[in-house]
Amino acid sequence: MTDLRSSRGIPLLLLALLFFYGGATQEVNLENRETPVSSNGGSLSILDASPPSGMSVADASDAAFEDYDDEASEQIYDPLEPWNRFWFRFNNVLLLDIIKPAYTGYSFVVHEDIRTGLSNVLYNLQMPLRLGNSLLQGKFGQAWVELGRFMINTTVGMGGVFDVAKRNKPLVPVDSRGADLGQTLAVWGIGEGLYLVWPLLGPSTVRDTVGTAGDIAASPFFWLTEPLGPVPFWPGLGADAGLRFNDMGTIINAYEAVTKGAVEPYIAARDAYIKYRRAGVLRSRVQW
Numbered sequence: 001m002t003d004l005r006s007s008r009g010i011p012l013l014l015l016a017l018l019f020f021y022g023g024a025t026q027e028v029n030l031e032n033r034e035t036p037v038s039s040n041g042g043s044l045s046i047l048d049a050s051p052p053s054g055m056s057v058a059d060a061s062d063a064a065f066e067d068y069d070d071e072a073s074e075q076i077y078d079p080l081e082p083w084n085r086f087w088f089r090f091n092n093v094l095l096l097d098i099i100k101p102a103y104t105g106y107s108f109v110v111h112e113d114i115r116t117g118l119s120n121v122l123y124n125l126q127m128p129l130r131l132g133n134s135l136l137q138g139k140f141g142q143a144w145v146e147l148g149r150f151m152i153n154t155t156v157g158m159g160g161v162f163d164v165a166k167r168n169k170p171l172v173p174v175d176s177r178g179a180d181l182g183q184t185l186a187v188w189g190i191g192e193g194l195y196l197v198w199p200l201l202g203p204s205t206v207r208d209t210v211g212t213a214g215d216i217a218a219s220p221f222f223w224l225t226e227p228l229g230p231v232p233f234w235p236g237l238g239a240d241a242g243l244r245f246n247d248m249g250t251i252i253n254a255y256e257a258v259t260k261g262a263v264e265p266y267i268a269a270r271d272a273y274i275k276y277r278r279a280g281v282l283r284s285r286v287q288w
Helices: 002-007 009-023 057-065 081-109 112-125 127-136 140-155 181-187 206-218 220-224 233-246 248-259 265-287
Strands: 195-198 202-205
Touching (some): 081 265, 112 233, 195 265, 233 248
Antiparallel strands (some): 195 202
16 A cells, blocks of 8 residues: 555645645635635636626626725735745746646637536535535534535536526525635634745645645545545546636636736735635634
8 A cells, every 4th residue: 555655646746736726725616606816726726716797807806805905904924925926927827828728729619518517516526625614614504505505416416517506595695715724724713824826836825735735635536536545546637637627717817817917916916815815714704
């Protein structure tokens, strides 16, 4: 078993990176997704969101923060700015010069309805993460809604391809933005620590990095693929990577909405990420 784990070390690392990059927290519900800017996220891990109908991504990005513009903004602790800027530039080239053209071709070939169904499947598979973190945050009503939606969409919705449960509005408000371990740690009172930018993963903090690692360990993909599960490793990795690539459109659009017109894109992305995460923590604490 030790040799097997060792031989899988590098692929498991790649799987972890893909998981982070597509959105650790990551909230891909086609009905309840708000358009955060940053993830995930994330390419920013928390950018897994589509704007409301009739609203552009840029407008939705502004709307996501207008409730928090009056808050006194705490200083962002960014002592590793040279390191962070280097990886920000790396991620920017990767996202816009490599992933974006590939996704443009993919979206041209694959019909929107198919892409929507695949997004629904990924969101459905991530239910254990949202359920567990809802319970850890004391949101028992939200946890019950998550479980009910999962059962309906898995059965009637053909494995989650169709989001049947969205037709029934729950009595308990569900905010999937806080359904990750980073938010849970924040609700427990753990500080965010210094700001970080990771290659492929995008912006984060020390707390969110630890949280995302925990979400990886709780991911169904982690437990269902070799060496821990019955699914062969490479097919499992391919399925996970494919589902996350399918959602890259919203990430690209929201990222460009934040950085494209910014005088200093690094600062714009950093401030947007921190503001979004702090706003999510505030909401979660109020609900607690």
